Amino acid sequence: MEEAELCLFSICAKRYDIVRNHRIDSGYHFFSSRIERGDSVERKGARMTQDFSITVNGRPVRVAEGTSVAAAMMAANEPCRISVRGEARAPFCGMGICMECRATVNGVPHMRTCQLACTPGMEVVTE
């Protein structure tokens, strides 16, 4: 009984939504840069995805516009930081609370890369 497949009863997904519809992510990513200025919180109008390059630990990585730096580092298989006892750490909570994804971005240390969107030519270094 306990191991049985649990079907319809199970669940009321509440807190987080899902993106079942591909449209939201197939073209344009909404993830906005944290350092973006101004009080307008939504970009106007849909745009086509623009690919561009950033460098992660000196290696060029191709990303789609709107990709977070954390997502780019994961795709590149590069750790964000090296822990106190020397372990490689990568993005964990995805929402800016755990600080595991902090890295040096354009020379600024301790940036939470999951809360930061890639911009063309950005230089990201594991810290």
Added chain:
Amino acid sequence: MSTRFDVVVVGAGPGGIAAAVVAAEAGKRVCLLDESAALGGQIWRGFRTETARNLPHGSSFLEWTARLRSSGCAIWSGWQAIDRPAPGFLRLERSGEGRDLAFERLILATGARERFLPFPGWTLPGVMGAGGLQALVKAGLDPQGKRVVVAGSGPLLLAVAAGLAGKHARVEGIYEQAPLARLAGFGITLLAHPGKLVEGARYRLSTLRAAYRTSSWVVRAEGSGKVESVTVTNGRRQWQIACDWLACGFHLVPNLELPRLLGCRIEEGYVAVDTLQQSSAPGVACVGELTGIGGLEKALVEGQIAGWAAVGREAEAGGLSVKRLRMQKFALRLDRAFALRPELRALASPDTVVCRCEDVTSDALKDCASWREAKLHTRCGMGACQGRVCGGATEFLYGWQGAGGRPPIYPAAVSTLAAEAEKAPEPVGRS
């Protein structure tokens, strides 16, 4: 420099937006602030006007953000609340720039985060929170072809698995620690909330390829340099599953740092509030997940109540009390259904890291009697996340209370912290 508003709302998820809309529509000067650049909090993460209609919860997003835009509410995005420099003031920071906000009434809607529990291998790259992986995918991480194990507890697991399956990840199994009997009982109570039942069914249908096993949990993650496999158990036998990613979260815990800083009384893990959402701290209301994990509808109802209360229209707030009670009962049932099993306390081995920031192991904590003692002796909870991850874990593992709540509640520039609080801020007109 400081700015004065009648009502300041912290957190631009559903609860915060609803509160801000009601107060601003009633003619108050309202400021809605959020650390993120985008509106929506977690449940509406990544939504935008053009495409939200087709998403689950999209119509409520469109309705509330449209009302917000025409309400005259000032929206401060990208601002992090870090301290209370003086009563009636909040100190904020954005990109190293500090600013003080003065307010008559404060409404907190800071939401929740996942609870994480330590197990061997949980610090390996590729092991993430369940909501964490979902957020990363929304931020451009491509899950296509990746073998993903989803584990932990809570309704979020199915939603995450469905989202991953929809983007062509290979979901290798969903492991829920709660027993089937308890979930079935919870499912029956959902007959009173048919919308949620339909939503759950839809998520499950889109992940039928993957097994959904109850009374099953992760024992450890293995791999060199990154996760390569996961060992799960049902309490009787263990088996190993090869994977690229493990998405593992144990339901949700409220973000209590700001309520604690402001002196709100906490009871059984949530902010204690009255029927008008007012906390024990004068002038401070709390809504949404802060008062019980209950999701979108609960946040919207409580946000509206707090908004009406902030403008002195208790009658309108009272009109929502039946709905409020219903949602609070739902939150209680949710907590009970997904209560964590004691076996999860024994997952960490002596050399398993509990505090990821400072690499404090389970062994180092075994002689500590309290959160405070652990901080003094081991630096547990004193790293960059300030106990946001290990606080939830040690609360469950050792029964320690009191993580968080000391200023600054987020890392901030010294110049921001050192600035003197202004005493007579300039009023601003409605923006």
